[in-house]
Amino acid sequence: MTLPNHRTWAEISLARIAANYHALRTAAGPECQLAPVVKADAYRHGAAAVALRLQAEGARWFAVSNTSEGAALRESGITADVLVMGDFLDFERSLLACAHLTPVIHSVARLRELNSYAGATGLPLTYHLKIDTGMGRLGARATLDELLQAVRDAAYLRLTGLMTHFASANDFVSPQTADQITAFEAAVAKFTQSGLAPPLLHLSSSGPVAFQIRRAYGTLVRPGLALYGYVSPARGAAPQLPLDLQPALTWKARIVEIKNIPTGDSVGYGAQWRAARPTRMAVVAAGYADGVPHQLSNRGHVAAAGRLLPMLGAVSMDLITIDVTDGPQLQIGDAVTLLGRDGEASYDANEMAAEAGIISYAVLCGLGNRVARVYVD
Numbered sequence: 219m220t221l222p223n224h225r226t227w228a229e230i231s232l233a234r235i236a237a238n239y240h241a242l243r244t245a246a247g248p249e250c251q252l253a254p255v256v257k258a259d260a261y262r263h264g265a266a267a268v269a270l271r272l273q274a275e276g277a278r279w280f281a282v283s284n285t286s287e288g289a290a291l292r293e294s295g296i297t298a299d300v301l302v303m304g305d306f307l308d309f310e311r312s313l314l315a316c317a318h319l320t321p322v323i324h325s326v327a328r329l330r331e332l333n334s335y336a337g338a339t340g341l342p343l344t345y346h347l348k349i350d351t352g353m354g355r356l357g358a359r360a361t362l363d364e365l366l367q368a369v370r371d372a373a374y375l376r377l378t379g380l381m382t383h384f385a386s387a388n389d390f391v392s393p394q395t396a397d398q399i400t401a402f403e404a405a406v407a408k409f410t411q412s413g414l415a416p417p418l419l420h421l422s423s424s425g426p427v428a429f430q431i432r433r434a435y436g437t438l439v440r441p442g443l444a445l446y447g448y449v450s451p452a453r454g455a456a457p458q459l460p461l462d463l464q465p466a467l468t469w470k471a472r473i474v475e476i477k478n479i480p481t482g483d484s485v486g487y488g489a490q491w492r493a494a495r496p497t498r499m500a501v502v503a504a505g506y507a508d509g510v511p512h513q514l515s516n517r518g519h520v521a522a523a524g525r526l527l528p529m530l531g532a533v534s535m536d537l538i539t540i541d542v543t544d545g546p547q548l549q550i551g552d553a554v555t556l557l558g559r560d561g562e563a564s565y566d567a568n569e570m571a572a573e574a575g576i577i578s579y580a581v582l583c584g585l586g587n588r589v590a591r592v593y594v595d
């Protein structure tokens with residue numbers, strides 16, 4: 219197989235993302251819509267490419283974090299509804315309205331301000347209202363009566379969704395998710411009694427869909443990580459196995475140099491590694507600027523020559539050093555796999571995250587700009 223002419227690149231399978239999307243759709247069932255979360259450049263899989271593919275697969279909603287991400291989707295040709303989940307500041311309001319984005323409102327004060335803006339400009343704006351049921355980050359904390367009054371008062375705006383977000387979605391020891399569902403159901407009941415309940419009711423990110431916690435589905439779910447093929451490890455006993463999802467991204471980098479290190483010599487910054495045996499060492503063209511977590515210094519692995527080979531020494535900005543003594547066939551110019559499978563060996567974002575003491579989200583979102591994206595089937 220001929221390799222692309224890059225020092226480091228990610229091979230991204232849009233077909234796998236589409237298959238994960240359909241698996242999640244099937245799990246969600248016919249009554250529940252799916253809003254693929256494509257914030258942070260689709261967890262570095264490429265927001266435009268991912269959203270265009272999923273729009274072609276039938277997605278009617280997308281979720282992003284901020285207004286510029288939403289506007290970029292519009293420029294790429296996304297006509298589906300776009301939910302902006304991460305709040306907005308005054309200077310972002312006009313772009314929100316002009317790009318026909320749907321903001322999530324997180325406080326009564328912000329609802330009043332946006333309503334005045336819509337009244338003054340005549341721009342049509344819809345919104346979703348987020349209730350803080352225990353996450354304690356964004357989301358309104360006003361009483362339900364105050365919220366109902368604020369929604370009634372916001373006559374220039376149209377409420378199309380009510381939502382919340384879980385703090386401990388994959389934690390099956392803590393009662394927090396059940397408590398949050400109960401609080402959200404109480405809010406929905408109150409909105410329904412008042413005739414103000416919108417059609418879209420949503421609570422779930424990837425975890426509850428992947429583990430099929432149906433009570434948490436509502437009428438829309440917002441999976442991100444699961445679309446890209448990952449489920450965070452559960453804490454405690456999950457009620458069932460997660461859906462079978464396939465990682466969509468393989469990350470490779472080339473060997474730029476190979477040397478023999480005699481016993482006793484050190485490698486890299488701080489001489490953190492010293493050869494205990496004559497070692498064949500390869501220098502690989504990816505470092506922490508490309509997203510290799512610095513925490514993997516002296517402890518991470520790469521997949522190459524059909525096995526897992528250890529990183530040795532410090533991860534540096536542009537390079538890592540690996541022990542290829544057990545991969546004698548590897549040569550300068552060959553690619554090693556930082557994330558993905560090589561023959562019998564595989565190393566995925568959950569494994570890299572576990573070795574680095576971080577989370578898989580941070581591994582994927584950490585992929586740097588120098589990692590070229592190559593779309594494959």
Ligand SMILES: *Cc1c(COP(=O)(O)O)cnc(C)c1O
Pocket residue numbers: 255257303383422423424425440441442443444
């Ligand atoms: C990022 C995000 C999601 C998606 O989370 P995943 O765990 O990646 O599925 C859903 N909802 C909100 C509010 C988010 O910020």
